[in-house]
Amino acid sequence: MASLSTPTAFLGTPSPIDGISPADRLGLVRAMVLSRVLERACCELNPRWFPAEGEEAVIAGAFYGLRPDDVAAPHYRGPFLAYAMRGASLSRLVAQSIGRATGYARGRALGFTGPADLGFVPWVAGDLGTTIGVATGCALGFHYEGSDRVVVCTFGDGTTNRGDFHEALNLAAVWKLPIVYVCQHNQYSISLHSSQVLPIESVAARAPAYGMPGVGLDGNDVFAIHEAMRDAVARARDGRGPTLVEARTYRLGGHWASDPGGYRHPEDEDRWRQRDPVPRALADLVDAGIIDASGVESIWEEARDVVSRAVALAQAAPEPGAMDLGASEALAASGRDDRQRDPRTGPPAGADAWRE
């Protein structure tokens, strides 16, 4: 049965870089709060939604600050924050989660898919792990063109048991591809605790065997995660190859919102609830004097406001119809050449990016 495990020690510790500016600290925490409120709304609207509660620090820390011309391949649990931080419309995301036509994929793909035009590897099928290969291929493209663009790819602890994971990491290491692999380690794959399916404590411990640095982190410490990510992204940008980051956290909710559970110890759940990364990050901001108690309240209010407006818009949106079916769109029109598209420009991913 699941037992409480503490985050693993650093493995191949990266050299520490400058601290994170107060503005970025604030941005990271605002992003986490948005995710908490947004994902809760999705769970209320859709009992089959996959709750990301408790994992916000990993998602915010991994994708915050990414350039618009980089590629991001988020894990299926909690990806809306990654999309939001790069300019997605919250109402379109909520619409997607309830199967409305205004979602980014017009009701065709999975509800957690990403806006492809914002530089995401989308979720076009449900087989976990395969997108790690696709993300690695995006990194190959960047390496091939000699650019300094990078890829950040997140995935669950369970997903690392797919052969595709092993093949992709080996390939990326041997070709020194500009990609950062991030394991969003919430200790579960559906009902199975990681100790039932992984014989070692740490996924990052495998990194040296693939020929890349591995970093094991407290997955509830957003600042530590983001700092490690900045280092790993910098490494990738200047041609020093991939990194495997493991952020150890806990899935506070069920596998899906209405999961009856019953396969883990309530004491474990309570213990991890006390380590909730969101209040912890807010408290850190207060301790650092970046905000005060009223600042905490206004961060929550800001998130609640923007999410409730998004929910209202999404609920008013129509269901997909014949127009969205795209019966003749399995193949692209011949002659189409997407190289003519300019790479996206704009500010890095952050807490001022999302739109209604």
Added chain:
Amino acid sequence: MARMSFVEGLVEGMRHEMRRDPDVFLMGQDVGKMGGAMGGSRGLIEEFGGHRVRETPISESAMVGAAVGAALVGKRPIVEISFGEFLPTCMSQVVLQAANLHYMTAGALTVPMVLRTRVGDGPYRGHPQCFEAWFAHVPGLRVLMPSTAADARDAMVAAIRDPNPVLFFEHMWLYHGVREDVPDEVGSFDLDRAAVRRPGSDVTVAATGWMVHKALEAARLLEPEGIDIEVIDLRTLAPLDLDTVAASVRKTSRLVVAHEAWKVGGIGAEVTAAIAESCFYDLAAPPVRIGAPHFPLPMTKPLRDAFIPSVEDVIDAVKRVRAA
């Protein structure tokens, strides 16, 4: 008589064989304490324990490879791939290893394994892909797709006992449907025979999985118009029982084949081609195939409802072959 839902039939079939034969074991993701996806192995770990109901990592290729290997050394593994949508991740183990081993060793080896998986549109709308036709294309595999609770149980028993690798496709829409009467005795499911679900004289409708039920519904709706459909449940997709279909077509002279998978390259293509070869002069009209249109399966309900063949599609097809 017992009353059983489709999923209860599946579990009962596994339980029956696990009690009878200590070499039978089940492995898959969440098959233990959680009771399996959609309750697909409920109660088994309580009775047989973790040694025989084995939780696996998300390592589909290794899972199927492990089943092949265990079968080679005398075990009778049932490996569960949670959803048929994930079969592409373990394709080489299925079509290059499991399928070839018997023939390529000149009969020295057999691979008595069952690969069970869930397909089709279902109440949760997750992972609906129907890839069964790919496996029917490959020699050396049996492919089953039951459509009733009794067949779910008895086909599972027959699959476990069979010396060949069997792909066992479980349609999710049928899982938690009405409970049916199922004989107490475990029947001898004939792995080489389709089943005539409703005898009729005017049109043969050969269908798979959920489409069998849609065809039966179409038959009920057409009865008042004086149209009498014979409904055949293809259920053994490989080897296909073409004799049963041919015998029916010789009687009705009209053929419709219906499945939820894509029409292009589907089971229906094989059935109609084979019937055109064997019964060309018995046919009074060109056969009609019903299958999904040729684009990827969309995820939301309205789009999926437009995509998946319906009872009305069966009725239209029946009327078309009658008009011709």
